[in-house]
């Protein structure tokens with residue numbers, strides 16, 4: 001990036017003076033003599049103006065020599081992190097459907113650190129035009145090897161020439177992206193000399209037309225001179241591109257599917273409260289009056305545990321809903337730790353007459369154990385004077401002193417009723433009957449409706465299961 | 480007032496959408512994934528933009544893009560994903576772009592596990608990415624606050640043109656509690672003085688964080704520091720529970736503060752004068768609020784699911800040597816009885 005007086009200007013797509021750059025040479029660029037970036041800037045500026053879309057254009061400056069593209073091109077500008085330009089472009093394009101987003105990137109930026117973002121944006125068919133400056137080298141950082149460096153080409157970090165055994169082969173971005181379905185336009189052009197620049201001008205314009213029409217992803221790879229990093233004079237540079245680079249990276253229109261592509265329109269955002277209330281189901285029937293302070297109501301911690309699939313978590317939710325409908329303070333917390341994968345699960349429900357501190361129940365007042373492992377694990381943690389409700393199938397178990405235990409044939413009842421998956425409803429019935437939680441009976445059947453089944457035929461079955469659970473618990477207590 | 484039972488991660492999306500959030504860019508990670516799920520379901524229903532990104536890095540850079548164009552944008556992740564976002568967060572702070580990032584913290588380091596922890600404190604509160612910057616950090620401790628502080632985070636992010644983070648944890652993400660729905664819905668306006676939106680009005684604007692000239696970058700830094708000072712001055716928030724006459728002050732945020740509150744109640748039942756000081760903003764850290772109990776020579780206990788990361792800040796704020804630590808790691812929650820043991824020992 002030696003000091004230079006190269007002038008780029010005299011076009012309405014470019015600023016008259018480069019005041020963002022500052023300095024004395026206010027109409028000169030920061031680019032080295034013979035650099036391709038300035039030429040490409042001008043081609044983009046020309047296309048913007050010619051298509052009448054200048055106001056809509058947002059040019060992304062990459063990390064690389066073109067990091068200051070915003071000094072020159074007269075449009076909106078966003079500077080992006082190294083390699084992330086197409087993710088940034090995606091964000092802008094999704095948010096501003098009317099914007100024409102132009103991602104401008106070097107080979108290190110696009111094909112090395114940003115390769116994933118490149119492929120993914122292309123694969124999604126984002127509405128962006130990508131200008132990929134392939135100069136076979138990292139310019140800005142002083143001439144290191146790039147993913148596009150030719151075999152045998154010497155750079156600072158491949159002093160003996162790129163050796164494919166050590167560093168692999170040059171990446172062909174057009175060919176790579178040409179394997180994807182979504183891109184609309186892919187072309188490789190060159191800036192080596194005037195005839196090539198004419199063809200490049202055409203490609204740049206097509207890419208912008210596709211953006212103007214909102215059709216999707218356009219990718220233009222530009223073989224570009226970097227005489228400074230490659231240590232070549234103008235003639236050698238021209239020959240290098242025309243003979244060596246073109247051999248590795250043939251110039252070609254890979255695809256132009258714009259005629260067969262429909263414009264993509266993104267919806268307008270709706271910010272109205274009515275819409276939000278509607279989509280979140282914020283209706284009279286789903287909303288409840290809030291809990292009220294009632295210090296006479298004793299706080300209760302309930303733990304419900306069993307195998308995954310037994311409906312442990314939804315039983316907890318039903319209980320929480322029931323407490324909530326009764327205007328008690330309530331919290332439900334699923335233990336989502338490693339055991340969830342191992343097939344057992346549990347949740348904590350706290351019900352209180354005042355705001356709830358810890359939502360985690362370490363010492364339950366009531367433990368509902370659906371299976372033996374849960375009983376064995378949690379029975380020792382039950383609070384003194386507490387209650388255990390378990391399925392009759394758990395077998396004999398010595399209950400800790402000072403704790404009551406009630407076995408309910410929940411599995412049996414649910415199976416008899418033809419709904420073996422509804423053990424949890426039977427258990428809820430048992431809890432309602434003997435749990436001593438101080439919640440009204442109607443609240444339980446109301447909660448069934450909320451949590452389990454909004455279909456009336458299931459509701460009546462669930463009510464029956466609830467009653468059978470209650471009855472079984474009553475009988476079990478008296479025996 | 481009316482409300483409904485809602486999970487913490489769902490409350491984030493409700494808060495964001497009523498706050499006029501227009502775009503969500505995410506990548507799956509437990510225990511934050513439900514935020515992504517809910518966004519995928521609800522954003523399109525209101526014409527808002529949802530995209531599952533290819534990585535957390537891509538996601539945060541999509542946030543950067545949409546924020547550049549002046550829109551309200553949300554991202555959510557957990558520890559490993561937040562680590563990946565740090566470069567992007569530094570760029571957002573450097574370019575002074577507003578956005579909201581939710582961290583539903585899980586246990587680390589490395590892959591750790593999906594249990595709750597608060598060990599992202601330092602990487603969130605102290606910056607985490609490169610350079611001299613701060614994000615605004617809000618720490619909810621209930622489902623209601625998951626919603627309300629997400630909304631507030633948008634207001635603060637835009638008031639100061641700065642990224643704001645809602646720092647939660649695995650428990651808060653999954654807990655179900657009553658949620659009072661927002662009474663208002665925000666219809667955001669693009670600020671054309673700085674946004675780059677692809678129209679004539681904003682054509683002259685540029686979003687960048689590069690300042691080649693040393694003096695210019697120094698001035699930019701000084702300006703940022705002044706902004707952070709203003710945030711410190713005006714936005715500090717905390718809650719006190721029974722601290723008036725307390726001899727022992729538990730300092731705790733997020734889910735740990737709920738457990739600490741239960742311990743305070745238990746201590747009071749045992750006749751021990753304990754109280755709870757709960758920072759709601761972690762940046763700015765409520766230093767002044769802590770000075771009062773410090774002046775009364777209280778003993779502090781930092782209650783956190785991390786290795787004393789907040790304890791350091793309490794020490795700095797109070798200039799007090801007597802800051803004890805009760806903590807757990809690895810996905811384990813602090814238990815009320817762990818706290819009681821320490822409280823009784825001190826009392």
Ligand SMILES: Cc1ncc(C[n+]2csc(CCOP(=O)(O)OP(=O)(O)O)c2C)c(N)n1
Pocket residue numbers: 063064065066082105106107108109110133135137138139140141146
């Ligand atoms: C994360 C990160 N890594 C490395 C750098 C240093 N860096 C600046 S420019 C650049 C390479 C640019 O090369 P290229 O993309 O080929 O563009 P050119 O400069 O050749 O136009 C690198 C590695 C950076 N800014 N950020």
